[in-house]
Amino acid sequence: MGGVESHLYHLSQRLIQRGHKVIIATHAYGNRTGIRYLTNGLKVYYVPTLVIHYEATLPVIYGFFPLLRNILIRENIDIIHGHGAFSALCQEAILHGKTMGYKVCFTDHSLFGFADASSILTNKLLKFTLSDIDHVICVSHTSKENTVLRAALSPRNVSVIPNAVVASQFKPDPSAADSNWITIVVISRLVYRKGTDLLVAIIPRICNMYKNVRFIIGGDGPKRIDLEQMREKHLLHDRIELLGSIKHHDVRNVLVQGNIFLNTSLTEAFCIAIVEAACAGLFVVSTKVGGVPEVLPSHMINYAMPEEDDLVIAISKAIHMIRYEEVNPSRFNDELKDMYSWSNVAERTEKVYDLISQTQQAPLIERLRRYYGCGLYAGKIFCMVMALDYLFWIFLEIMLPSHAIERAETFPYKQYRDCFNNNRSFLLHESKGEEIETTEVEKLTREKRKIKE
Known part of the structure; x- marks a missing residue:
């Protein structure tokens, strides 16, 4: 999705x-x-x-x-x-x-x-x-x-x-990141428009400059073969992890493993990926194209022109900021949940x-x-x-x-909503006031409906 x-x-x-x-x-x-x-x-x-x-x-x-x-x-x-x-x-x-x-x-x-x-x-x-x-x-x-x-x-x-963005679905988890590495995460379709050629060019340079930096790349597309060839050519198997296609509900689990999120797109109208990454507590480095400059506050992101040298400089600055704790990404989620509300x-x-x-x-x-x-x-x-x-x-x-033409019956929204709220109240009571994840409530609602049917 x-x-x-x-x-x-x-x-x-x-x-x-x-x-x-x-x-x-x-x-x-x-x-x-x-x-x-x-x-x-x-x-x-x-x-x-x-x-x-x-x-x-x-x-x-x-x-x-x-x-x-x-x-x-x-x-x-x-x-x-x-x-x-x-x-x-x-x-x-x-x-x-x-x-x-x-x-x-x-x-x-x-x-x-x-x-x-x-x-x-x-x-x-x-x-x-x-x-x-x-x-x-x-x-x-x-x-x-x-x-x-x-x-x-x-x-x-x-x-x-x-x-x-649903900020509650992208809560930061500092314990998920490996403290021995500075991890740069890329989640994107691996196509020309998303700047995969730029990614292929800058990764070897960054890995050569910083020995404690690694990359996690999620996504699939025709340009994946270029990334695999680059990894093979520069012997970077231990520092580049290619995850392939990622389901949307697994994106957060990948993001929290990183410190920096990298977007190399050549054109973007908005780019929801950088908002999700910032919500998950990552500092963002992105190409300054399309509507990207309108999306995040300046303290959450470094911009670069869609050029190899400029991207390397922007990533280097971000690595320096993370290394010397000049930013506090853990607060990003609280700032963004009110800025971007469905x-x-x-x-x-x-x-x-x-x-x-x-x-x-x-x-x-x-x-x-x-x-x-x-x-x-x-x-x-x-x-x-x-x-x-x-x-x-x-x-x-x-x-x-x-x-x-036969008219379709309207789904009983009110009845469903009342049932959902009743189940949620029951779960909140049983958990002694601790809020239960919505997915668990929905699962119980489905099971209850099946039994009722």
């Missing part, structure tokens, strides 16, 4: 706590297909679409429309909230949702360039899907500037709501929902005018795509009218 998936999960949980009904639609993951219920009754539809590369689905445009329409009507949805410019399902849901008259907003989690072929194509498609959007959310001010330029949006129609994110997102709920639906001719303005040739193509989408919707309404 990556940053966007984590964002979706935690935001959904807080919105449910605030009294909303939340449904997630995503593609199938292996054997995880159909409909599943997650914590607190969060309902997830795993759509059977073809995954072609790195969990990216094959764009089908109209092929997803009948199923999406069925889900929206079946679940009595009011607002569609899309996440991720790379998500084909997200872009298709925005187009189909507006055709059906739904209120739609979009959260952008990425930064894009303007010069390479990939960015030009993606930006043009994003301009198409966001031409008729009700509101856009970005995770940083840098991301907002980037999205406004790429999609030719009005800045007034774009809000900044940062990511957040409750605050949910409250601000709710205000966006309230805002777009009051807007009027644009007539068909106005939608065509917006799409036509996307480009001399692209505008005409987009208008044809939208017109065909509208005709397909009319066809679906004729073949299977809305009133003929």
Whole structure:
């Protein structure tokens, strides 16, 4: 589970706590297909679409429309909230949702360039899907500037709501770190965009300069082979530990083994990883790119340009600060738990929902005018795509009218919440006032429900 998936999960949980009904639609993951219920009754539809590369689905445009329409009507949805410019399902849901008259907003989690072929194509498609959007959310001010330029949006129609972190899940544990070493932790996808080439270049230099420094690297990707070759070439098997892919619930156990967290990304809209690392009590060294300078206070982080020499200098300064105890990372968790709260994110997102709920639906001719303005040739193509989408919707309404679609039963949120609170009160009483971990409470709740059934 990556940053966007984590964002979706935690935001959904807080919105449910605030009294909303939340449904997630995503593609199938292996054997995880159909409909599943997650914590607190969060309902997830795993759509059977073809995954072609790195969990990216094959764009089908109209092929997803009948199923999406069925889900929206079946679940009595009011607002569609899309996440991720790379998500084909997200872009298709925005187009189909507006055709059906739904209120739609979009959260952008990425930064894009303007010069390479990939960015030009993606930006043009994003301009198409966001031409008729009700509101856009970005995770940083840098991301907002980037999205406004790429999609030719009005800045007034774009809000900044940062990511957040559950600080209680990343509590520091000083006893977990090896006192004989200064440990640098890297947890990232091992791809070009995350600066893995820089990592390959600087590790041998740092190991040569400091004999008591070691690296723990978590994550997987096509660049892992470069790290393995570097470790083999410089005989650093005893100082570089490659953990491979790490599940999200194991990230904290890896982080607390370290003293410094290193991020070498070449582009980042926010970078939740450095917030999690600081919460776990690590001093952060990061490349100064994208929205990273907006994330942490200056006493928690050293910045470097995305260059080999500058990164070596920044890491050396951090090692010196850790060695001579010039920083106190153990206090970072208390500082960050109020700065990055999912409750605050949910409250601000709710205000966006309230805002777009009051807007009027644009007539068909106005939608065509917006799409036509996307480009001399692209505008005409987009208008044809939208017109065909509208005709397909009319066809679906004729073949299977809305009133003929069975409505799904709403999950009994209140009953579940009362049961959860009763179990929690019981556990608190039995533990003589000591608070029990939420995961244990949820486990007991599940067991109790099974017995009851």
